[in-house]
Amino acid sequence: MKDYLVFVLKRLMQLAAVVFAGISAAFFITHLSPISPVETIIGRVAGQSSFSPEAIQALRETLTALFGTDLPLHEKYLNFWLRFVVGDLGPSLIAFPTPAMRLVMLALPWTVGLLVTAIVMSWIIGNMLGGLAGYYQNNRFLKAFGVVAMGVQPIPYYIVAFLLVIIFGYFWPVLPISGGFSMNVRPGFTAEFIFSVLHHAILPATSLVIVGMGVSFLGMRALVSNIVTEDYVTYAELAGVKTERVVFFYVIRNAMVPQLTGLAMALGGIFSGTIITEQVFGYPGLGSLLVRAVNGGDTTVVLAVSSMAVIAVATAIFIIDLLHPLLDPRVKVK
Amino acid sequence: MNKWKTLLASVAVVAMMGSAAIAQDAPAELPPITEFPREQTLIVHNPEPPAINPDWFNLWVAGAGGGMSNGLHQLMMDTLWYIDPDAGLDGALYNSLAAEPWEYNEDFTQMTVRLREGIYWSDGVEFTAEDVVYTVEAQAANPAFNWGATFAQQVESVEAVDDYTVVFNLARPNSRFHAVFSVRWNGAWIMPKHVFEQFDDPMESDFNPPVGLGPYTLHSYDPNGAWYIWEKREDWERTTVAAYGEPGPQYIIYRSIPAIDSRLIEMVNGNLDMIHDLTPEAMFSLVEQDETARGWFPGFPHAHPDPTLPMVIFNHQNELFQDRRVRWALALMLDARQISMASYRGAATLSAIAVPPTGTHPDDYHGPLQEWLEGFELDTGSQTITPYDPTIGLQVADMVRPQFGDAVPTDEDAIRRAFGFGWWGQNLEAAAELLEDAGFTRQGNDWYTPDGDRFGFTITTFESGVMNRFGTMAAQQWSQAGVQVTAETTPQMFAQDLPLATYDAATAWQIETWGGDPDLSFFLESWQSSYVAAEGERQPQRNWARWQHEELDRIIEEVRVTEFGTQENLELGYDFVRLMVEEMPVIPMMSFNVFAAYSERYWTGFPTAEENPYANIVTNWANSRYIFTQLEPAQ
Numbered sequence: 008m009k010d011y012l013v014f015v016l017k018r019l020m021q022l023a024a025v026v027f028a029g030i031s032a033a034f035f036i037t038h039l040s041p042i043s044p045v046e047t048i049i050g051r052v053a054g055q056s057s058f059s060p061e062a063i064q065a066l067r068e069t070l071t072a073l074f075g076t077d078l079p080l081h082e083k084y085l086n087f088w089l090r091f092v093v094g095d096l097g098p099s100l101i102a103f104p105t106p107a108m109r110l111v112m113l114a115l116p117w118t119v120g121l122l123v124t125a126i127v128m129s130w131i132i133g134n135m136l137g138g139l140a141g142y143y144q145n146n147r148f149l150k151a152f153g154v155v156a157m158g159v160q161p162i163p164y165y166i167v168a169f170l171l172v173i174i175f176g177y178f179w180p181v182l183p184i185s186g187g188f189s190m191n192v193r194p195g196f197t198a199e200f201i202f203s204v205l206h207h208a209i210l211p212a213t214s215l216v217i218v219g220m221g222v223s224f225l226g227m228r229a230l231v232s233n234i235v236t237e238d239y240v241t242y243a244e245l246a247g248v249k250t251e252r253v254v255f256f257y258v259i260r261n262a263m264v265p266q267l268t269g270l271a272m273a274l275g276g277i278f279s280g281t282i283i284t285e286q287v288f289g290y291p292g293l294g295s296l297l298v299r300a301v302n303g304g305d306t307t308v309v310l311a312v313s314s315m316a317v318i319a320v321a322t323a324i325f326i327i328d329l330l331h332p333l334l335d336p337r338v339k340v341k
Numbered sequence: 342m343n344k345w346k347t348l349l350a351s352v353a354v355v356a357m358m359g360s361a362a363i364a365q366d367a368p369a370e371l372p373p374i375t376e377f378p379r380e381q382t383l384i385v386h387n388p389e390p391p392a393i394n395p396d397w398f399n400l401w402v403a404g405a406g407g408g409m410s411n412g413l414h415q416l417m418m419d420t421l422w423y424i425d426p427d428a429g430l431d432g433a434l435y436n437s438l439a440a441e442p443w444e445y446n447e448d449f450t451q452m453t454v455r456l457r458e459g460i461y462w463s464d465g466v467e468f469t470a471e472d473v474v475y476t477v478e479a480q481a482a483n484p485a486f487n488w489g490a491t492f493a494q495q496v497e498s499v500e501a502v503d504d505y506t507v508v509f510n511l512a513r514p515n516s517r518f519h520a521v522f523s524v525r526w527n528g529a530w531i532m533p534k535h536v537f538e539q540f541d542d543p544m545e546s547d548f549n550p551p552v553g554l555g556p557y558t559l560h561s562y563d564p565n566g567a568w569y570i571w572e573k574r575e576d577w578e579r580t581t582v583a584a585y586g587e588p589g590p591q592y593i594i595y596r597s598i599p600a601i602d603s604r605l606i607e608m609v610n611g612n613l614d615m616i617h618d619l620t621p622e623a624m625f626s627l628v629e630q631d632e633t634a635r636g637w638f639p640g641f642p643h644a645h646p647d648p649t650l651p652m653v654i655f656n657h658q659n660e661l662f663q664d665r666r667v668r669w670a671l672a673l674m675l676d677a678r679q680i681s682m683a684s685y686r687g688a689a690t691l692s693a694i695a696v697p698p699t700g701t702h703p704d705d706y707h708g709p710l711q712e713w714l715e716g717f718e719l720d721t722g723s724q725t726i727t728p729y730d731p732t733i734g735l736q737v738a739d740m741v742r743p744q745f746g747d748a749v750p751t752d753e754d755a756i757r758r759a760f761g762f763g764w765w766g767q768n769l770e771a772a773a774e775l776l777e778d779a780g781f782t783r784q785g786n787d788w789y790t791p792d793g794d795r796f797g798f799t800i801t802t803f804e805s806g807v808m809n810r811f812g813t814m815a816a817q818q819w820s821q822a823g824v825q826v827t828a829e830t831t832p833q834m835f836a837q838d839l840p841l842a843t844y845d846a847a848t849a850w851q852i853e854t855w856g857g858d859p860d861l862s863f864f865l866e867s868w869q870s871s872y873v874a875a876e877g878e879r880q881p882q883r884n885w886a887r888w889q890h891e892e893l894d895r896i897i898e899e900v901r902v903t904e905f906g907t908q909e910n911l912e913l914g915y916d917f918v919r920l921m922v923e924e925m926p927v928i929p930m931m932s933f934n935v936f937a938a939y940s941e942r943y944w945t946g947f948p949t950a951e952e953n954p955y956a957n958i959v960t961n962w963a964n965s966r967y968i969f970t971q972l973e974p975a976q
Contacts (some may be wrong), residue, residue, distance in 0.1 A: 041833075041837060042833060043837075044404075047404070048404030049403075050836045051404060054882075055527050056525060056529075057864075059494070059495070060882070062491040062495075063881050066403060066484060066485075066487075069484040070404075070485065073485060102397070103402070103405060103406075104545065110393055113564070117565070169602065172600070172602060176603065177610075180610050184606060184607070185567075185598050185600075185607065187567070191376055285599075286600060287600050287603075289597065291391065291566075295599075296393055
């Protein structure tokens with residue numbers, strides 16, 4: 008137990024170091040961008056109407072002072088960490104003076120909801136079918152599914168998404184192709200709203216599941232194909248252990264460890280959002296916010312999103328590291 | 342195992358539903374919406390992506406992230422005048438909150454405005470001169486407002502003489518001060534004093550719910566910023582649009598739909614009445630599949646020509662482009678017909694002159710200047726040529742006719758208005774003579790500068806779309822003519838590349854006009870040579886080419902002291918056009934054609950190019966509010 012606690016402590020320190028290094032890297036990379044939020048706003052304002060060059064220059068000076076974009080980098084870095092430790096990342100620069108975290112929190116639940124659902128569903132279906140396909144290698148249905156999975160795998164995601172839009176929005180228009188819920192539904196914890204959210208999520212979630220499922224399926228099938236040749240599996244079969252028990256507890260369970268790591272990594276990565284899904288289906292989420300922040304030079308929002316992503320991925324890996332010795336008796340802590 | 346799967350799936354579904362519900366923060370007082378009957382509801386495409394700060398309606402703050410084209414500035418805002426980019430309902434100039442046009446004193450240091458009486462804010466408070474005074478003073482005190490610096494620099498004082506008369510005392514003579522309060526795309530919107538004066542810092546107010554002078558009020562909106570629903574005011578007669586009739590739709594919904602395919606599908610499915618823009622290909626597909634759908638023109642080229650002029654912009658601080666003969670040679674190497682086909686699939690409205698061929702400009706400029714253009718002579722050093730080909734538009738129409746058949750007009754006047762009057766005929770021989778006259782030499786097909794370097798440059802263009810196609814086609818034509826030109830794309834054309842002059846040549850625009858009036862001051866004022874930045878410094882809008890010319894300065898200075906809307910002002914416009922042709926500092930190509938579409942399935946009365954071009958159909962222009970007064974439910 009003492010060894011395990013030392014292991015946890017070491018991993019915790021690693022986690023802190025990774026978070027600090029990751030966020031610092033995000034800070035410096037973000038500030039390497041040549042895009043100025045001041046010029047982004049000026050471009051937008053000046054393009055709308057007739058402004059004199061003197062007025063534009065005055066606006067430029069005002070925004071530069073407000074945003075602090077002329078401060079030295081080390082001063083910005085220090086200010087960032089001072090704000091970060093108290094949980095205030097400051098105002099967004101493309102939605103000034105609204106706090107960046109407010110914008111992030113507005114979009115985050117949609118991304119988390121969609122991606123957790125899609126990732127978990129594709130992971131479960133992919134791994135179950137992959138495990139069965141690896142064990143029952145002569146099953147026609149599973150063989151056919153394997154061919155389909157391999158066929159879908161190389162198709163770019165946006166093609167799959169557009170196909171769904173065209174099929175279910177145009178040829179057979181039964182599903183909504185844009186938005187997070189219907190305009191005639193009042194948001195809240197009501198059956199009507201929840202149904203509307205689910206209805207609107209069918210196409211984006213299906214597109215993600217179709218593409219994501221293939222990865223789990225192919226990985227799991229390959230793992231199981233190796234495991235079934237192990238002596239202990241053959242021995243169990245010869246000993247008359249029930250086939251279902253062999254499949255799920257002798258084979259798939261042993262193949263699950265690397266797949267769990269993949270699941271944790273995928274869940275940690277959801278904070279980057281799914282920009283293509285959001286664009287194709289007009290679905291709300293973090294991806295569009297992040298892209299607009301990058302294109303607008305909004306370092307505050309970019310850092311808010313990337314800090315959350317760094318923390319999420321590092322924490323997911325940390326948890327998996329802690330669980331591995333508990334899940335897999337072959338992993339020893341020394 | 343089944344229980345395990347069921348549990349995981351349930352967790353996932355609950356997580357999704359829960360997170361979506363948590364994301365919402367609907368105001369408690371919002372009435373439940375049951376339905377929007379289509380005969381009462383107009384659904385409009387908002388070209389903005391979903392607002393990242395959807396609860397923010399204070400559109401006076403620069404860059405606050407709230408929506409603007411979501412109906413806010415079309416349906417709720419108002420100001421003194423509108424100048425329509427097309428013909429207008431009763432002429433292009435609308436006296437909106439102003440009862441009559443602007444009045445200047447003799448030396449343009451004072452502007453007096455008489456306001457309409459009986460106009461009310463949407464919360465029932467009467468609009469008066471005090472609101473106008475507040476708008477100026479509140480913004481002048483805070484330069485982070487969009488119009489703050491403009492008012493601080495241009496207005497010495499503003500006073501309400503009585504409830505319906507405002508006098509602006511200007512800091513210096515300015516014959517175009519009224520432009521600040523004249524809506525082209527938008528303008529300086531009037532602020533409700535009684536709302537904003539409650540805040541110590543009006544910048545901090547999100548202005549939610551908004552209080553406006555327009556005929557609609559905010560009904561509800563998507564907490565994610567994808568749609569906004571507006572409802573007609575019961576007292577719409579107490580707004581300025583009432584002079585043109587009652588707005589038809591009871592509800593107007595603005596929807597952001599980022600994917601072009603989805604816009605098309607939504608219109609075909611009857612879920613969208615007006616689309617801001619499509620690709621040329623999507624437009625052709627839409628009119629083929631939906632007989633109720635159409636664009637500005639009844640057939641090909643469909644698109645609405647915006648009063649913006651895409652062009653090749655030369656960086657005049659680059660030595661390569663300082664000789665007029667070189668610029669003219671590059672113009673004569675281009676084949677406008679191929680550029681039209683490549684960029685717009687033939688649906689471009691070409692313009693040889695530096696005024697977009699849109700709104701009233703064909704009648705103001707293109708038509709009257711045809712004779713001069715046809716007679717314009719260019720000395721190549723070896724011969725004198727007349728480079729203008731008045732048949733280019735007709736030729737493009739002939740090129741697309743085999744594919745689009747009857748959709749292509751046959752009437753010559755209609756063709757000129759849709760495809761352009763003419764352009765410079767491609768003339769590689771004359772281009773070669775001009776380059777040789779400028780000291781360039783040719784080895785094989787390759788041109789060399791007088792210094793012996795290979796003549797080549799980069800043309801910077803947009804990442805995609807018609808402008809990208811235009812840039813790559815121009816690069817290809819110059820390369821075929823022996824000039825080594827490479828096309829490069831940028832995501833930051835107007836924020837970085839053009840202002841910092843990090844380009845050799847670019848396909849973009851630096852000429853935007855009122856459209857409905859021949860006055861050119863909208864862009865021309867900023868072309869004055871005193872505004873040209875030194876190399877390495879940032880150039881203010883809009884003279885990205887950094888071109889300077891004595892005659893140009895003379896024209897600008899005369900425009901400054903010439904009344905808007907006079908023949909004298911138009912003559913100065915002619916002088917500008919002639920100078921631009923002679924010097925060719927940029928190569929004007931065509932208007933910015935927007936493939937805006939509308940469906941007559943549920944509503945009729947939209948403006949059309951052929952019969953009633955009373956307004957721009959492009960949905961994010963604030964003047965589109967006048968369209969709603971003309972709409973009636975389809976039978």
